[in-house]
Every structure is written in C-alpha cells, then in structure tokens.
Amino acid sequence: MAQSVAHKGKHSADHDHGHHDPNELKILGFWFFLISDVILFSVLFATYIVLRQNTAGGPTAEELFEMPGVIAETFILLTSSFTSGLAVLAMNRNQKKQLIGWLIVTALLGAAFIGLEVSEFVNMVNEGATFTTSAFLSAFFTLVGTHGLHVSLGLAWMIGLMIQLGKRGITETTKGKVTVISLYWHFLDVIWIFLLTIVYLMGVM
Amino acid sequence: MLDSIKDFASWFFVTGDPLIYGADVSIVLASAAIIGVLTYFKKWTWLWKNWLTTVDHKKIGIMYILAALLMLFRGGVDALMMRTQIALPDIKFLHPEHYNQVFTTHGTVMILFMAMPLMFGLFNIIVPLQIGARDVAFPFLNALSFWLFFMGAMLFNLSFVIGGSPDAGWTSYPPLAGLMHNPGVGENFYIWGIQISGIGSLATGINFLVTLIKMRAPGMTLMKMPMFSWSVFATCIIIVLAFPILTVTLALLFLDRFGGAHFFTLDLGGNPMMYINLFWMWGHPEVYIVILPAFGIFSEVVATFSRKRLFGYKSMVFAMLVISVLSFFTWLHHFFTMGSGADINAFFAITTMLIAIPTGVKIFNWLFTMYQGRIRFELPMMWTIAFIPCFVVGGMTGVLLSVAPADFQFHNSYFLIAHFHQVLIGGVVFGYFAGLYYWWPKMFGFKLDHTLGKWAFWFWNIGFYVCFMPQYSLGLMGMTRRISEYSWDTGWAPLNFISTIGAFLMGIAFILQVAQIVKSVFKHKKVSNDPWDARTLEWTTASPAPEYNFAVIPRVRAVDDWWETKERRAKGIADDPQPELEPIHMPKNSAIPIIMSVCWFVAGFGFVFGWWWFYVPGLIGVALCMIARSFSYDTDYYIPVDEIKRTEAAIRGSV
Numbered sequence: 001m002a003q004s005v006a007h008k009g010k011h012s013a014d015h016d017h018g019h020h021d022p023n024e025l026k027i028l029g030f031w032f033f034l035i036s037d038v039i040l041f042s043v044l045f046a047t048y049i050v051l052r053q054n055t056a057g058g059p060t061a062e063e064l065f066e067m068p069g070v071i072a073e074t075f076i077l078l079t080s081s082f083t084s085g086l087a088v089l090a091m092n093r094n095q096k097k098q099l100i101g102w103l104i105v106t107a108l109l110g111a112a113f114i115g116l117e118v119s120e121f122v123n124m125v126n127e128g129a130t131f132t133t134s135a136f137l138s139a140f141f142t143l144v145g146t147h148g149l150h151v152s153l154g155l156a157w158m159i160g161l162m163i164q165l166g167k168r169g170i171t172e173t174t175k176g177k178v179t180v181i182s183l184y185w186h187f188l189d190v191i192w193i194f195l196l197t198i199v200y201l202m203g204v205m
Numbered sequence: 206m207l208d209s210i211k212d213f214a215s216w217f218f219v220t221g222d223p224l225i226y227g228a229d230v231s232i233v234l235a236s237a238a239i240i241g242v243l244t245y246f247k248k249w250t251w252l253w254k255n256w257l258t259t260v261d262h263k264k265i266g267i268m269y270i271l272a273a274l275l276m277l278f279r280g281g282v283d284a285l286m287m288r289t290q291i292a293l294p295d296i297k298f299l300h301p302e303h304y305n306q307v308f309t310t311h312g313t314v315m316i317l318f319m320a321m322p323l324m325f326g327l328f329n330i331i332v333p334l335q336i337g338a339r340d341v342a343f344p345f346l347n348a349l350s351f352w353l354f355f356m357g358a359m360l361f362n363l364s365f366v367i368g369g370s371p372d373a374g375w376t377s378y379p380p381l382a383g384l385m386h387n388p389g390v391g392e393n394f395y396i397w398g399i400q401i402s403g404i405g406s407l408a409t410g411i412n413f414l415v416t417l418i419k420m421r422a423p424g425m426t427l428m429k430m431p432m433f434s435w436s437v438f439a440t441c442i443i444i445v446l447a448f449p450i451l452t453v454t455l456a457l458l459f460l461d462r463f464g465g466a467h468f469f470t471l472d473l474g475g476n477p478m479m480y481i482n483l484f485w486m487w488g489h490p491e492v493y494i495v496i497l498p499a500f501g502i503f504s505e506v507v508a509t510f511s512r513k514r515l516f517g518y519k520s521m522v523f524a525m526l527v528i529s530v531l532s533f534f535t536w537l538h539h540f541f542t543m544g545s546g547a548d549i550n551a552f553f554a555i556t557t558m559l560i561a562i563p564t565g566v567k568i569f570n571w572l573f574t575m576y577q578g579r580i581r582f583e584l585p586m587m588w589t590i591a592f593i594p595c596f597v598v599g600g601m602t603g604v605l606l607s608v609a610p611a612d613f614q615f616h617n618s619y620f621l622i623a624h625f626h627q628v629l630i631g632g633v634v635f636g637y638f639a640g641l642y643y644w645w646p647k648m649f650g651f652k653l654d655h656t657l658g659k660w661a662f663w664f665w666n667i668g669f670y671v672c673f674m675p676q677y678s679l680g681l682m683g684m685t686r687r688i689s690e691y692s693w694d695t696g697w698a699p700l701n702f703i704s705t706i707g708a709f710l711m712g713i714a715f716i717l718q719v720a721q722i723v724k725s726v727f728k729h730k731k732v733s734n735d736p737w738d739a740r741t742l743e744w745t746t747a748s749p750a751p752e753y754n755f756a757v758i759p760r761v762r763a764v765d766d767w768w769e770t771k772e773r774r775a776k777g778i779a780d781d782p783q784p785e786l787e788p789i790h791m792p793k794n795s796a797i798p799i800i801m802s803v804c805w806f807v808a809g810f811g812f813v814f815g816w817w818w819f820y821v822p823g824l825i826g827v828a829l830c831m832i833a834r835s836f837s838y839d840t841d842y843y844i845p846v847d848e849i850k851r852t853e854a855a856i857r858g859s860v
C-alpha cells in the first residue's frame with residue numbers, strides 16, 4: 001500500500017491503514033457497471049433490429065421520424081457532454097462555483113433534451129403510433145425510452161450532487177461522485193450516437 | 206361487503222388443495238414460533254444490530270448460506286412431489302396444473318434461489334479472507350445484494366400461497382408465459398422475484414471483480430491468487446456480462462404482460478423466438494456461473510487433502526478464462542430444433558464441443574494433483590472424489606447432446622433431464638457441499654460431524670445414481686420432460702419407480718445433513734486456525750475470523766503462501782517481523798439495504814397484481830433510500846489499536 005500511495009503521489013497518507021482509496025474502487029466499480037449497461041443497451045438494440053420491420057400494418061419508421069427534432073436533441077446532448085467535461089476541469093482547478101455552474105448548464109441541457117424527446121413521443125402517440133401498436137413501436141419506445149430514463153435519472157442525481165457540493169464543497173468524496181457522474185453522462189452520449197445512427201438515420205434511409 | 210371480501214380472498218389466496226392448506230398452516234406456525242422465540246428471549250435488538258443491518262461479509266455469507274439451505278429444502282420437496290406423481294402411471298397425487306407449477310418452481314428455486322445464494326455465500330465468506338483483505342470493495346452494496354436476493358426469493362415463494370405459482374417452466378417461454386395463455390399473476394411473481402434478486406446478483410459480480418482486482422494483499426500478484434479466488438474472478442466476469450441480458454429479457458416480457466407491448470406475442474409482429482434466444486444468452490453463461498466456483502473449490506480441496514501443490518496452476522487459470530469466454534457462444538444448443546439451419550446449428554455444436562477441452566484439462570489437473578499425493582479422506586475430499594466420475598459422465602452426455610442432428614432425438618427428453626441434473630448435482634451441488642464442509646470450521650470454529658457426514662455422503666451418491674441413471678434410458682425410450690402422467694403400455698413404469706426411490710434416498714441424505722449440522726452445533730470440539738493443515742491465507746486468521754479479518758495485512762510471497770510459511774517455520778526460519786498495529790478502518794452498519802429491499806418487495810408485489818397503490822409507494826421508498834444513502838457521509842469508523850490488541854489476546858486465549 002505504502003508503495004502504491006507513493007507511486008501515485010496524490011492521495012494523503014491518512015488513507016494508508018492497510019485499506020484502499022475509496023474513489024479508486026468506486027470508479028473502477030462504476031466502469032464495470034457501465035460495461036453491464038452496455039450489455040443492457042446491446043440487448044435492446046438487438047431486439048429493436050430484429051423487430052423493426054414488424055410494423056404489423058402500422059406506421060413505419062420512415063413515416064414517423066422527424067429528423068429536425070432529432071438533430072436538435074443530438075446537438076443539445078453532445079453540448080451537455082462537453083459542459084460536463086468543463087465541470088470536471090473546474091473541479092480539478094478547485095473552483096467550486098464554476099463546477100456547480102457548469103453542472104447547472106449540463107442539467108439544463110439534459111432537461112431540454114428530455115423535453116424534446118417527450119414532445120416527440122407525444123406527437124407520435126397523437127398520430128396513433130403507440131407503444132402497443134406494433135412490435136416495431138414497442139421496441140422503439142423501449143429502446144429510446146430506456147435511454148431517456150437514464151438521462152432523467154442522471155438529472156435527478158446531478159441535482160442531488162449539486163446540493164451536496166453546495167453544502168460540503170470539493171472534497172475527496174464529492175470529487176469521486178462528480179467523476180462518476182461525468183463518466184455516466186459521457187456514456188449516455190455515446191449510446192445516443194448509436195441510437196441516432198441505428199434507429200433514426202437507418203430508419204429514414 | 207362480506208361477499209366482496211370472500212370473493213377477493215378466493216382468488217387472492219390459493220385455495221382448493223389440501224397440500225397448500227397444510228403449507229399455509231405450517232407457514233403461520235413457523236412465523237409465529239420465530240417471532241415468539243425472538244420476543245421471549247428479547248433477541249430483536251440483537252438480530253437487528255448484528256445481522257439484519259450488518260455489512261460484514263462473513264455474516265452476510267452466513268445469511269446467504271442459511272437462505273440457500275432453506276431454498277434447497279423447498280426445491281427438494283418440489284422434486285419429491287414430482288417424483289411421487291410420476292413414480293407409476295395413474296397416480297392422482299398432483300393435478301396437471303399443480304404439477305406444472307411444481308416443476309416451474311423447482312427449477313427456478315434450485316438455480317436462482319439455491320445455487321446462486323449458496324455460491325454467493327461462499328464468495329462472501331472466503332474471498333476477502335483468501336486474498337488477505339478486510340472486506341469486499343463495497344460492503345454496503347454487498348449487504349444490499351443480499352437483501353435484494355432475499356426479498357426476491359420471498360416474493361417468488363409467496364406465489365405458493367398468494368395469487369398462484371408460475372407454471373410455464375423455469376424458462377418461462379412465451380407465448381405460453383404471455384398474457385394470452387397465462388393471464389394469472391403467477392408469471393408476474395416469476396418475473397419480479399427473479400428481477401429483484403437479479404439486480405443483487407449483478408451488483409455482487411461488480412463488487413467481487415473490484416475486490417479481486419484492487420484489494421489483494423501486497424505481494425499477491427494475479428498469478429499468485431488462490432484458485433478459488435480465480436474461479437470467482439472468472440464467474441464475476443460472466444455475471445457482469447450475462448445478467449443484464451436477463452434483466453432486459455424479463456423486463457420485455459413484463460412489458461408484454463403489463464403494458465400491452467408486442468415483443469414476444471403472437472400478434473402484431475411479436476417474435477417469441479427472440480425471448481428464447483435472449484433467455485439462453487443469459488441462461489447458458491448462468492450454468493458456467495454456478496459451476497466455475499465449484500471448480501475453484503475442488504482445486505483448493507484437492508491440493509489441501511493430497512498435500513501437494515495444485516497441478517497445472519496456469520492451465521487451470523487459462524481453462525477457466527477460456528470457459529468464461531466460450532460460455533457466451535453456445536446458447537443456441539438449447540434449441541437446435543428451432544430450425545436455424547445446418548450452418549448455424551453446426552457453429553453452435555462445435556463451440557459446445559470445444560468447451561469440453563478446457564474442462565477436460567481441469568479434470569486431468571485434479572487427477573494429477575492426487576497422483577502420488579498422500580490423500581486424506583475427509584468429507585470435503587470425499588465429495589471431490591465423488592464429483593470427478595460423476596461430472597465426467599455428465600459432461601460426456603453433454604457432448605452427445607451437442608451433436609445437433611442427434612439432438613433432434615434427445616431434445617427435451619429425460620435424457621436431457623438426466624444430463625443437466627448430473628452436471629448440476631454432480632458438479633455444482635457436490636462442489637458447494639465440499640466447500641461448505643471445507644470452510645465450515647472457518648465460519649464457525651468447529652468441524653461438522655464426520656460419521657453423519659459419511660452417511661449423508663453415501664445416501665446422496667447412491668441416491669443420485671439410482672435416480673438419474675434410469676432417466677437416461679427413459680429419455681431414449683421416448684419419455685419427454687414435464688409430463689405428469691403416462692400409461693402402462695409405454696413401458697416406462699419400472700425405471701420411473703426406481704428413479705423415484707433414488708430421489709427419496711437423496712431426500713434422506715438431506716435430512717441426515719440437517720441432523721449433522723444440528724448435532725455438530727450442540728456437540729463439537731473447537732478447532733484451531735488451520736484444522737485441515739491447508740495452504741492459503743484464510744487459514745492464517747482465527748476461526749471464526751474477527752470482524753477485521755487480519756490484525757495486520759499479510760504479505761504474500763508465493764502461491765499457497767501459508768503452506769510456504771509453514772515449510773519455512775519447519776526449517777526453523779523465523780517469520781518476518783510483524784509491523785506495528787494500526788487503527789483499522791471499517792464500514793458502519795446500515796439499515797438502508799434491508800429497508801430498500803423491502804421497498805423493492807412492496808413495489809414488486811404491486812407490479813405482480815397491477816396495484817399502483819403498492820408499486821408507486823414502493824418505488825418512492827426505493828428512491829428515498831438511494832437519496833438517504835447518497836447524502837450520508839458518516840459511513841465508516843476506526844477500530845482503535847487497544848481494541849484490536851484485546852480481541853487478538855482473547856482469540857489466542859480461547860484456542
């Protein structure tokens with residue numbers, strides 16, 4: 001332990017009681033969680049790909065998808081990924097206000113993304129394309145909705161984290177939490193790129 | 206008013222079967238007895254503080270094992286009821302619907318609520334001790350995993366007396382498991398029982414991966430890690446990659462049933478075969494999840510009781526990792542008859558056969574470890590020796606099944622039933638028994654009674670062969686699984702009758718094991734740290750280990766480090782000087798895991814019946830628990846040096 005602490009040189013000695021840097025453990029654990037989440041999305045993607053032609057006489061992807069909204073969602077989410085990166089940079093410079101500020105920007109962008117997605121869903125339902133219309137639509141709403149649910153949970157988590165940062169400032173513990181949520185946020189961005197390609201672009205092609 | 210209550214009760218509670226009324230009475234009596242005893246002896250606070258809110262991996266492990274043994278009893282009773290019904294033609298013991306429920310719960314309970322928790326129990330107790338760590342990476346998450354498993358299992362078992370049991374087989378294939386053919390709540394119990402405990406399993410997989418990667422004692426490089434820990438590592442890789450598939454599959458099935466989706470329905474474009482593919486993409490890796498730790502246990506036991514270093518350490522590691530990868534490429538062999546075409550069937554037939562190669566390597570390694578060893582026939586070693594021929598035969602019949610054209614004959618016959626019981630009992634159950642006997646002294650500080658253990662061993666083994674060997678023949682004679690009746694002119698009666706006798710012999714064996722545990726609890730000799738003269742780090746600390754496991758974290762030089770240390774001591778070489786004691790950092794107990802799991806139980810129960818006034822509060826409770834955890838910063842404490850000294854002195858005094 002002593003060697004590894006000296007080797008990394010960034011953690012204080014009070015961690016050296018034959019145990020381990022909790023942030024290091026948490027971040028590795030979170031990577032494994034992300035791997036399992038990749039599998040979760042892979043299964044949903046596979047299901048979507050298998051079922052996407054099964055429209056059962058209902059509306060098809062080409063008829064339903066409206067690309068301008070989707071493109072807007074894409075840029076909003078990509079920008080929010082960038083701002084969450086800025087938040088981490090602010091944290092590394094120990095600037096609490098900037099950190100919280102960038103997190104607020106990120107959360108607002110995330111909320112805008114969710115708003116657009118919900119309105120897209122509402123429009124589709126109003127056109128008669130509901131969750132129960134066909135296997136294609138069941139798979140579509142489940143896949144895109146699961147991503148949306150992830151983003152929404154991330155938002156709630158981010159708000160909780162901002163309160164904790166406000167109360168406790170930048171400590172080892174809150175640093176770990178910010179790092180983990182930024183990993184999560186980038187991960188959702190990557191998933192969205194696949195959604196955009198496989199669901200939307202291939203849908204209207 | 207009274208009528209509507211009666212009406213509700215008549216479908217809410219399972220009625221009309223004397224067996225179930227008997228179960229109702231015994232559940233009420235058992236619960237009353239437990240509550241009565243706890244209240245009479247004023248043990249509620251003790252139970253809450255020491256067990257229900259604990260984050261100590263050793264106590265969590267013991268709770269896992271207790272729950273698993275209870276579930277083994279439940280699954281075993283299911284098995285005996287089935288064997289009774291089909292012992293001879295025309296036995297009117299179970300109605301066909303009831304028979305369907307019994308084989309469904311037998312399979313589900315045995316795999317998910319018996320094998321998995323027994324495995325997690327052994328992980329918990331042994332892995333941190335074996336790698337010289339003070340706990341797992343995330344002790345809080347570990348407690349949460351246990352309670353999620355426990356509440357999931359309870360929810361599943363509740364279906365027995367409330368609402369009705371699932372009856373579409375443990376694989377729960379749609380369209381049979383879909384709303385169209387299965388409108389009752391039984392399948393919902395199946396989905397939510399497994400879903401809730403499955404989240405716990407996934408968390409355990411992540412937890413132990415991080416533990417094994419980050420928390421090994423200084424000097425213990427990966428290639429010096431004990432073989433059981435390696436097997437846990439390989440298993441956890443499979444868990445992390447496979448369990449999300451199950452989560453999604455069950456979620457989609459539930460969306461079909463609850464939300465009117467069309468993933469696996471017969472109408473509006475649904476595709477039931479998609480479910481079957483997804484189920485086995487989890488299901489096949491799952492059988493390797495449960496067998497690999499058994500391989501790890503055999504490796505530890507065979508080295509200890511042959512007094513030899515494990516033969517072919519590197520090839521063992523390599524074989525396990527190859528198995529964990531290959532396990533993801535064989536799922537289609539569960540349904541060669543689906544009609545995927547010769548090319549696809551050929552691919553999966555070959556990958557299935559390939560798995561026999563690393564498994565064969567392991568068998569030879571165990572045999573070579575025993576070769577020229579001085580073997581001691583203690584209980585763990587007896588189970589290991591019994592395992593080898595049994596598993597070899599079970600594996601061989603698996604290779605027969607993997608031949609795709611032949612499988613069209615074997616598919617879903619009793620030949621298959623005999624095969625997978627032979628690898629699951631002969632491999633997994635024998636392995637976990639070996640592990641339980643081997644590590645029992647480490648858990649409780651005494652060995653289990655040898656004589657009763659030998660009786661149980663022989664009843665299990667003879668019962669096993671008497672029960673399952675006839676089933677291979679029955680399969681070839683055309684008997685298919687899941688039938689509850691057959692006629693005399695099939696000619697299946699004699700073999701079925703023999704098979705039932707074997708099943709009851711195993712039932713007697715289980716009772717003997719319970720007697721063995723009870724007798725040993727009341728009459729035993731305390732044992733030392735290292736009662737088996739074993740080889741790895743868990744035997745260097747006290748039996749049972751203190752809450753911090755090691756007063757000083759050990760430094761590791763070699764594979765089988767403890768054995769090497771003993772050899773050095775025998776040569777008169779002094780141990781390295783021990784460093785000074787330091788305060789030990791420990792996690793605090795927490796009530797959140799059990800409360801959150803109860804909330805999941807409430808939510809799951811609400812989803813089963815479609816009652817929003819249950820699932821909305823349940824989910825809110827879950828969310829509140831997560832927030833409470835996120836906002837609590839006071840989660841750990843230090844054990845002062847004085848207290849460690851006192852504990853260590855007490856341990857030395859008692860042995």
